[in-house]
Amino acid sequence: MMTRSHDEKIKRTHAEWLDAAGIHDDGLRSAFELCRRLHAHYGRTYYLATLFLPQSKRPFVNSLYGFARYADEIVDNGDPSTMADEFTQWCARALADLRRGHSEDPVCRALLHTMRVWDIPLEHVEAFLSSMLMDLxxxxxxxxxxxxxxxxGSAAVIGLQMVPILEPLDPSAFERAAALGEAFQLTNFLRDIAEDLRRGRVYLPMEDLDAFGVTRESMTAGVVDQRFRDLLKFEIDRTRRLYAFARGGIDLLAPSSRACIATAFTLYGGILDEIERADYRILDRRVAVSVAGRLKVAIPAYRSARRFRRAGIPASAGGERS
Structure with a gap:
């Protein structure tokens, strides 16, 4: 159980992030804090990786993830009888607010500030919401x-939104970041097959299921036979090829950003290893990288990030802040 002094220390730490990012308006700080909580609760792997960025960048990444997760939660966990109308209306309001440059919605307000600071195009958000609407x-x-x-829209543009914050050293970093976003999402699709089936969705291409003789019904029934294993081997191989291409983009980022992305790269890729380690029996369980495995990756990344900070390597904020 968290003590009051520990809780206060955490609050001071998060306040330091906002100070470092030049976010001083009380309402805006509350909006970014909401996004940070969404990020910490729903995206533990990526939130951990974000801690290896300079403090001045962390709130902006929190806002991107917070906005995306907020939208995703409406689609995945809203009341089925009202969710479609609710989400369609929320998307329309969000885009209208972003286009006019003002919002009372906290997740939109934080995102709008991030877009201004880092010159993130609105079309990336439009593409994201378009994909979320497809889920309806x-x-x-x-x-x-x-x-x-x-x-x-659901993954590649998240990588494209991130790149300005990570400060690319070469334009080709954008293409690699988009590929990494796809690799992360394909990894999630594989890990979450059973969960998605319960929501009535299958994200593995139907042509692949047909090729290996796997059906929606057999997966729903929890059948893990050689056909299912061969299907997953095929999908994992495809995903690893995307990771291999994306890997070259890490060195195209500012040195202060590399530990963050390298950590996310390794931890998400580790989920594929865990699927194999479980002998592809993932229809009755949700595999994850162990705490020990996370620490094995996180500790060297922390040391690397700390070396850059101690060396005084600048991490510019990407633009003038209001």
């Missing part, structure tokens, strides 16, 4: 190219 009506994808159309 589309429950499966015929081909991998069909799925990639969805993933562009």
């Amino acid at each position: 009506t589309i429950t499966e994808y015929r081909t991998f190219e069909d799925l990639r159309e969805y993933m562009y």
